[in-house]
Each structure stands twice: as C-alpha cells, then as structure tokens.
Amino acid sequence: MRVASTAAQHHGLARAAGYAVLIASVLLFIVPVLLMIIGSLKPDDRVLMEAGTVKALWPDSVSLRNYADVFRRADFARFLFNSLFITGSIVIAGLLVNSLAGYAFARLRWRGRTLLFNLLLAVMIVPFEAIAVPLFYQVSILGLRDTYIAQILPFIANAFSIFLFYSFFIGLPRELEESARVDGAGVLRTFFFIIVPNARPVFATVAILSFLTWWGSYLWPLMVTIGPRVRPLPVAIATFYTLPPLQWGDILAFGAMMVMPVLVVFVAFQRWFVRGVAASAIKG
Amino acid sequence: MAAVTFHHAEKVYPDGSRVISDFNLQVTDGELLVLVGPSGCGKSTVLRMVAGLEEVSSGEILIDGQVVNDWPPQRRDIAMVFQNYALYPHMSVRRNLEFPLTMRRLAAAEIRQRVERAAAMLNLTALLDCKPRVLSGGQRQRVAMGRAIVRDASVFLMDEPLSNLDASLRVQIRTDIAALQQRLGITTLYVTHDQVEAMTLGHRVAVMRAGVLQQVAAPRELYENPANVFVAGFIGSPGMNVVRGRLDTDDRGLVLLLGAARVPLGAGIRTRHPGLEGWCGRSMLIGMRPEALSLTEAGAGLMPATVRSAESLGHETIVYVDAALETVATDMAATARGTGDGAGPPLAAVLPGHRPFKREEVLNLSVDPDGLYCFTPEGERI
Incomplete structure (x- = not known):
C-alpha cells in the first residue's frame, strides 16, 4: 500500500x-x-x-479611444481592404492553380513530369529574398510597380503549396478517380466533383498557410508600393510608427486590428487545418 | 448489350515487363465470363484494358464490333465494380447512384426514375440518404452494383467485387449477382482469384497464368478436361494431384506405372485421351483428382501412403499424404525447377465422412482409373 x-x-x-x-x-x-x-x-x-x-x-x-485614433490618423480601412484583397486573391487563385498543378504531378502522365517535379522541389528551398531583386526588376520592366497585380501575381503559384497538394492527392485511392472516369467524367470533372470534395483538409491547410504568409508580408510590398493606394497593413503599420506624435496606444490598437483577421481565419479553419497537417504528413 | 473481343491484345509496361501476352478471347453478348487465376496473373489488367484504364500496347479490343483501343473510358459504355467499391465518400447513396447519369446529362426525371428502380432492385431504397461510411460491407457492395446497374451500360466489368466480404455474405451476394446478371442479360467480365466463385458464377471461365490465357471453357468442361496441369491444379478444391508416371502394356492392355503400382486403363481415360497408345513406354505426368482416391482394405491398396495432415470439413475429410510417388507442383514454374530435392507436394485425397487421422498413420489408397488424366512431361494435355 x-x-x-x-x-x-x-x-x-x-x-x-x-x-x-x-x-x-x-x-x-x-x-x-x-x-x-x-x-x-x-x-x-x-x-x-x-x-x-x-x-x-x-x-x-x-x-476604445486608441482604435478611433487609428481610423482618424490613418486610412486604416483602405489598408485593411488592400491586405484582404491581396491576400484573398493570392489564397483563392493559389488554391485553384496549385491544386491543379499538384494533381497533374500526382496523377497525370506527361513528358517531363519528373524533371519538372524535381525542379519544383529545388525551388522550395530558394528563399524569397534571393529572388526579390530580379523579381523587382521584372515587375518594373512590365510597368507593374505600385499595383495590386505586382503584389498578387508572383505569389499565386507556390512550390510548397503544390507539394502539399501533391502529397495529399498521391494518397487518395486511385479507384475513386478511375470510377469517376468510367462513370463518364473527364479529367477536370473528376478533379472538381470527386477530388476536391475529398481533399478539404489539404485545401484548408494550404489556405491557412498561404494566408498567414502573405498577410504578414512586408519586404515585397515595401519594394513595389510607392504610396498608400495599394499598400497593405504590414507596410502601413511601419509608416504609422513614424507618424508624429508617437502614440503607443494607437500603435498597439493598429497591431491588434491587424492580427484579428488572422485569428478569425485560423479559428474558422483550424479543424480542417489539423486534419490537413496530419493527412499531408508535414507534422512539425 | 455487346460482345467483347480481344484480338492479340498485349500489355507491356514502359520498363519492358510484359504482363499480358497474345490475349485472344471472345465474350459473347449477354455472357458472364469469369477471368480467374492466381494473384499477379494479369486478370485485373485485362479488365482495366477493357475499361480504358490501361492502354493496350498492341493488338485490339473490340466492344460491339468497334475497336476501342483509343477510346477514353467514358466513351466505352461500360460500368465497373471495383474491389474496394470506390464509392464517392462525400456523396449520399442517392448521389452516388445519380453521378454516372448526371455525367451523361440525362434529364432529372429520368435520373430519378432509374435511381429508384435500381435502389428497389437491390433493396437500397431505405439507404438512399446515407453516406457510404455508415454502410456495412454488403450494403456498400450493393451500392457499387447499383451504380453499375443505373447506367444500362452495354458491358459490366467486376474486379473481385466479393473479396472484401465475409464468407457467408460472399455466398449470398454471389447468388444475387448471378440472378441479377441473368435478369439483366448484360455481357459481364468478372475477375476473381477464387476458383469456387469462378465455377459457380461463370457461364464460361477463362483461366490465366502469368499473362497468358490457359483455357476458356464452361466450368464443368474445365474440371473434366483441363488443358494442362496448371488448369488441372487450379480448378478443384483441392486441385488435381500430379505425379510422374509411365505408360506400358501388359496382358491387360495399357497400364500406367505409378510408382510400384500398375493401374490398368479403362475405357474412360482412353476416350478422354485418344492418342494415348502413342505414348507407350514413355514417361508422362499423370493427374489424379483428390476425389478419385479412396481408402482400401489393408493389403489390397494400390499405394501405401503416410498421413501428413488432415482437414475435416464434417461431410468429408481432406487428407494430405506422402506416397512412394514423385509428385509435381502444378505451378509450372515449380515444375521447371524440378522436384529433385524429393520434397514434392503431398497427395491430397478427399474421403467421405468425418474420420480422425493421425499424423504418420499409414493408409492404403486406391485410385479410380477413370479419374486419371495424362499430360506430356511439359504439362500439356495428351
């Protein structure tokens, strides 16, 4: 005892x-x-x-005075819209493009697939900072500086997102697709009617990961935006610091409002996110 | 309804491995043909080639007289039941049944009517709003069948549809499939590795081994007249015993030398093998159905045999014995390796009733001469 x-x-x-x-x-x-x-x-x-x-x-x-101050002293609504529009566009277009690419790598047979897939894996390890300057040069030549397009287009196709989709699709039972094809669906209809509804966890994972990445993006918007017109929140808060008088309460209110959408997105999708992380085998 | 024809069809993978060789077969309109063979023999590949899920490397596949080699699956008017059913997990049973019809852009009223008819036929009406995950194995299997039936397709393809079910359910659904096929009269290709399923379901059975068609015949014909030792060993439970022997003559006429025993040949075997006399004095492979062996009184036995193991099924007992005979594995790969180590497979004998046999017990077995089959040393039927 x-x-x-x-x-x-x-x-x-x-x-x-x-x-x-x-x-x-x-x-x-x-x-x-x-x-x-x-x-x-x-x-x-x-x-x-x-x-x-x-x-x-x-x-x-x-x-709530600091919050009112933020709206009075800066065009917060505009910055919020810019951030939501840019991040939302990247996420939505990215889900479509990257899922289709992941599916093509996982399931379709085409010439050069292995080579391109290896290239994709290699691209994953290149940090954005390494290509920021050439990309800036390219955007400048195309006359896209200080536009939404410059902040959206380069980030829609994403090697890591494609890889996540690929890992998930490769684990789906092949018979599901074969059955759909025998039932009369072509490749695209099979993808949208059968694959997508069964891949919600990975869609949620990719959506959250890319939302978090691009919501907090600072360097690139700082490089390509000139004025507040198309500037997102992270660049705006940096300039807000420098706006006299220096008011810490206002700055914290700005920060709190900037974090809010991230929390909302995470809480809304976290159930799928957890499943997606487990299913995509990218634990940690 | 349609006939399916294979004309020298072959499947070679990019790495050079040939999984289907010179495959020629005609499945007639309304027939249920079972493709049977051991795992990896290529039977599912044949089915997938008909479905359009595997390319045909050379040769032709015709459905209803038209070469379909380059047609995508959706153009072939076939319905397929997969081994794991492949039900769409996010759709209700109703939506699963509707899917092939929606893809073919049928009118809503027509879709509803066909789904309800198929559901009634398969006793699925009460389950129409359930998701597949809440269904039992048997119910899922019925939904998979339903999804094939609603199509009114010209050919049914079934890829081991019963292998995920327990034994009793398998027997029941096997009967249901046979009845349904008879009722609908749809040309059906059915793949299984289970020879009992093949024998009970098929109008004809095609036996395959290593990508090569061995024999196509009605179940009884296959059992009674196997084309080679592989078919002889594969069909029947247990399969035919094959031993080395020699043909000779004595004052009783033709006799088979089986070890020390001399078995005079009756009219039955001579009718079955008309060219047998030409083999006099030559060695050959002799097949003995396990049912053709019986116990005799001590001393009168054809061959003494030692019990290795026994399985009692209640109404009969299968005894595996070692006798003074050189047995040959019916898988010809094993035959080619030879049985020089002396450890050939045991002889199987099916004896009526239940009787406990002890290991190492010595029995005297005799064989019914009409239950013997003669094959060339290479394993082809004489």
Whole structure:
C-alpha cells in the first residue's frame, strides 16, 4: 500500500511538473499578444508607464479611444481592404492553380513530369529574398510597380503549396478517380466533383498557410508600393510608427486590428487545418 | 448489350515487363465470363484494358464490333465494380447512384426514375440518404452494383467485387449477382482469384497464368478436361494431384506405372485421351483428382501412403499424404525447377465422412482409373 501511494505521489508530481512547463510555454507566447490587446485599450500615456507592472495586464480603465485614433490618423480601412484583397486573391487563385498543378504531378502522365517535379522541389528551398531583386526588376520592366497585380501575381503559384497538394492527392485511392472516369467524367470533372470534395483538409491547410504568409508580408510590398493606394497593413503599420506624435496606444490598437483577421481565419479553419497537417504528413 | 473481343491484345509496361501476352478471347453478348487465376496473373489488367484504364500496347479490343483501343473510358459504355467499391465518400447513396447519369446529362426525371428502380432492385431504397461510411460491407457492395446497374451500360466489368466480404455474405451476394446478371442479360467480365466463385458464377471461365490465357471453357468442361496441369491444379478444391508416371502394356492392355503400382486403363481415360497408345513406354505426368482416391482394405491398396495432415470439413475429410510417388507442383514454374530435392507436394485425397487421422498413420489408397488424366512431361494435355 505504501509503495502504491509513493508511486501515485511521484506520478502526481510528474504530472504537475509537466503542466508547469506547458503553462510556462503558453504564457511565453500569449503574454505579448495580451500586452498588445490590453495596451491598446489603455490611455496612451499609461502604456509605457505601466509596462513593467501588474497593471500592464490589469488596467484600471478601458477605452476604445486608441482604435478611433487609428481610423482618424490613418486610412486604416483602405489598408485593411488592400491586405484582404491581396491576400484573398493570392489564397483563392493559389488554391485553384496549385491544386491543379499538384494533381497533374500526382496523377497525370506527361513528358517531363519528373524533371519538372524535381525542379519544383529545388525551388522550395530558394528563399524569397534571393529572388526579390530580379523579381523587382521584372515587375518594373512590365510597368507593374505600385499595383495590386505586382503584389498578387508572383505569389499565386507556390512550390510548397503544390507539394502539399501533391502529397495529399498521391494518397487518395486511385479507384475513386478511375470510377469517376468510367462513370463518364473527364479529367477536370473528376478533379472538381470527386477530388476536391475529398481533399478539404489539404485545401484548408494550404489556405491557412498561404494566408498567414502573405498577410504578414512586408519586404515585397515595401519594394513595389510607392504610396498608400495599394499598400497593405504590414507596410502601413511601419509608416504609422513614424507618424508624429508617437502614440503607443494607437500603435498597439493598429497591431491588434491587424492580427484579428488572422485569428478569425485560423479559428474558422483550424479543424480542417489539423486534419490537413496530419493527412499531408508535414507534422512539425 | 455487346460482345467483347480481344484480338492479340498485349500489355507491356514502359520498363519492358510484359504482363499480358497474345490475349485472344471472345465474350459473347449477354455472357458472364469469369477471368480467374492466381494473384499477379494479369486478370485485373485485362479488365482495366477493357475499361480504358490501361492502354493496350498492341493488338485490339473490340466492344460491339468497334475497336476501342483509343477510346477514353467514358466513351466505352461500360460500368465497373471495383474491389474496394470506390464509392464517392462525400456523396449520399442517392448521389452516388445519380453521378454516372448526371455525367451523361440525362434529364432529372429520368435520373430519378432509374435511381429508384435500381435502389428497389437491390433493396437500397431505405439507404438512399446515407453516406457510404455508415454502410456495412454488403450494403456498400450493393451500392457499387447499383451504380453499375443505373447506367444500362452495354458491358459490366467486376474486379473481385466479393473479396472484401465475409464468407457467408460472399455466398449470398454471389447468388444475387448471378440472378441479377441473368435478369439483366448484360455481357459481364468478372475477375476473381477464387476458383469456387469462378465455377459457380461463370457461364464460361477463362483461366490465366502469368499473362497468358490457359483455357476458356464452361466450368464443368474445365474440371473434366483441363488443358494442362496448371488448369488441372487450379480448378478443384483441392486441385488435381500430379505425379510422374509411365505408360506400358501388359496382358491387360495399357497400364500406367505409378510408382510400384500398375493401374490398368479403362475405357474412360482412353476416350478422354485418344492418342494415348502413342505414348507407350514413355514417361508422362499423370493427374489424379483428390476425389478419385479412396481408402482400401489393408493389403489390397494400390499405394501405401503416410498421413501428413488432415482437414475435416464434417461431410468429408481432406487428407494430405506422402506416397512412394514423385509428385509435381502444378505451378509450372515449380515444375521447371524440378522436384529433385524429393520434397514434392503431398497427395491430397478427399474421403467421405468425418474420420480422425493421425499424423504418420499409414493408409492404403486406391485410385479410380477413370479419374486419371495424362499430360506430356511439359504439362500439356495428351
């Protein structure tokens, strides 16, 4: 009995230690987000003053004044629209283009397929920064600077997205497609009527991953945009910093509003996302 | 309804492996022809070539007199039932049945009528709004059949449709398929590796081995007159025993030398093998159906045999024995390797009733001379 109770105590301690580590990890990630949201609700002068105290997370009073300030001092609605339009276009067009490409690599037989697929894998490891300057040159020659197209078109086809689709499609039972073809569907109808409805997890995964990537994109929009007309939120918040007077509450409110769509998208799709990550075997 | 004809059809993969060789076969209008053979013999490839899911490397496949080699599957007017049913998981049973008709742009009223007719025929009406994942194996199988039936296609292709079902359900659905095919009269190619399924379902059975058609015949003909030792060994459960022997004559006429035993040949075997006399004095392969072996009283036995194992099925017992005979594996690849190690397959004997046999027990077996078959040393029927 005594041995059993000691073992139980050890088990309880190990469990408690495990929880402590988990809670510490969660705090590490969530505290900056909480500081941003709570800071955005405080009067401007309190933000820095209370930064190192408990009040940083527990304000005396709450107001939405900073949010109103953001809309007053910057054309936030325009930047939000720009970000939503650019990211949304990349995601939607990307789902169509990359899924079709992934399907072609996974299922269709055509000359040069292996070569092109190996090239695709190679492209995945090239960082964007390496091609940013040549791409900028190309966009300038085409006269596309300071346009939506320059911020959308180069990012629709994406090697990693194609690879995710490819990995998922290759695991789907081939008989499903063969059955559809015998039932009278051609390649495209088989894809849209049979494959797509059975590949929702991978569509959600790719949608979320590309939304996260392009929502926070900073370097390229900074390079190709000249004025605020087609500028997305990340570039806008950088210029907002430099807008006198320096108001930390406003900046945090801007940041909080910028993060909101990401959270909404993630919560809406997370069920599919988790399944998709498991199904595409890209754990971690 | 249509006839399906294979004319020197071949399938060679890009790596040079030839999986179907010089395949010639005619499936007549309304016939249920079963393609049977061991795993990997190419029977499913033949089916997929008819469906248009595999290209024909050379030769021709004709459906209803038209060469269809280059036609895509959707143009061939065939319906196919897959081994794993291939039901569309995101669609209800109704949508699964409607899909082939929607793809052919039939009018909505026509689609509804056909789906309801097929559902009633297969007892699926109550399941029309269910998704495939909630159905049992048997129900899924019926939906797969339904999806083929609604089409009114001219040819049915079935690729081992019962292999995922348990034994009792398999027997029941096998009967249903036979009845349905008879009722609809649709030309059907049915692939299976199960010779019982082949023998009970097929109007004719085509036996394949390593991409080569071995024999096409009605089930009974196949059992009674196998074209070679492979067919003899494949058809029947257990298959035919094959041993090395020699033909000779004595005062009783033609006798077969089987080990130490001399079996006088009756009229039955001589009718079956009219050219047998020409083989006098030569060695050959002798086939013995397990049902042709029986137990005799001690001392009167044709051959003493030692029990290796026994399986009692209740109404009969299958005994595997070692006798003083050189047995040959009916898979000719094994024959080519020879049985020089002396460890040939055991002889199988099917004995009536239930009787416990002990391992190493010595039995005396005799063989009915009319149950013997003669093959050339290469395994072809004489």
